Amino acid sequence: xxxxxxxxxxxxxxxxxxxxxxxxxPNVKETWCAIEELYAEGKVKAIGVSNFSINHLEAMKAYxxxxxxxxxxxxxxxxxxxxxxxxLKKEKIHxxxxxxxxxxxxxLLLHPILAEIGKKYGKTPAQVVLRWHIDRGSIVIPKSVNPxxxxxxxxxxxxxxxxxxxxxxxxxxxxxxxxxxxENTGFEW
Numbered sequence: 001x002x003x004x005x006x007x008x009x010x011x012x013x014x015x016x017x018x019x020x021x022x023x024x025x026p027n028v029k030e031t032w033c034a035i036e037e038l039y040a041e042g043k044v045k046a047i048g049v050s051n052f053s054i055n056h057l058e059a060m061k062a063y064x065x066x067x068x069x070x071x072x073x074x075x076x077x078x079x080x081x082x083x084x085x086x087x088l089k090k091e092k093i094h095x096x097x098x099x100x101x102x103x104x105x106x107x108l109l110l111h112p113i114l115a116e117i118g119k120k121y122g123k124t125p126a127q128v129v130l131r132w133h134i135d136r137g138s139i140v141i142p143k144s145v146n147p148x149x150x151x152x153x154x155x156x157x158x159x160x161x162x163x164x165x166x167x168x169x170x171x172x173x174x175x176x177x178x179x180x181x182x183e184n185t186g187f188e189w
Contacts, residue, residue: 001034004043019044020072024056024182029063036066046070050098051182054087072096074179075138077129077172078108085136096139098179101129105178113168121159127152128161132169135161 008014019038021031038044048070049056060067071088075081075097088095102108114125123131126142130153133140142153161169 001038004034004038008043015042016044018046018048018070020047020070021049021052023051024049024053028056028060032060032064036064039066048072048094048096051180053182054084056182057087057091057093067091068093070094070096070139072098073182074099074177075133076100076102076108077111077114077132077169078102078106078174079177080136080170080173082173085138089137094139095137096141097133098141100133100140100142101126103178108172111172113172117161117165117168123155123159124152127156128165128169131156131159131161132166135166 004016004019007016019035021028021035025031035044035047039047046069047066048068050072052060052068052071052073057068057071071084071093073081073084073095075085075095076099079102081095085095108114108129109125111125114128117123118125118128121128126149130140130142134156142149144150144153
């Protein structure tokens, strides 16, 4: 709650639209209960988690009175998180993609399949990937400091991918994450 109050002070507001636990950790139960209290008090409009696996979310059912409304996880065509995405949909938890363009750590945006699809719509491979997220029903918030790319990231609503496009992009799955694995507990807090 101290961190929450510090955030309110820094943001000069009396509530937050969304508050998340960033990683599953040793005090997750206590942290979640405190977040639930903030939600019940109307200080937060939506509560959620980031980097939680199915195991983490299932374990929450033992103590949560309000389940997360969102789970923000690494997701991109090389790592589409299909099993987790299906679980989130079943549990009515929104799927938000972080690293939606694979964090620029890969050759994803040079992939010929994405270039070919983009050419068909007059779009860049990045726009194709962002549209893929949208068409899958995920929340996507791409990060960029480049004004041209920021503009490009908004120009996603004048086309939609076909079923064939989605199948072609599904073939890019190599089940490779570029961030830390949430199930790996071998790191220091």
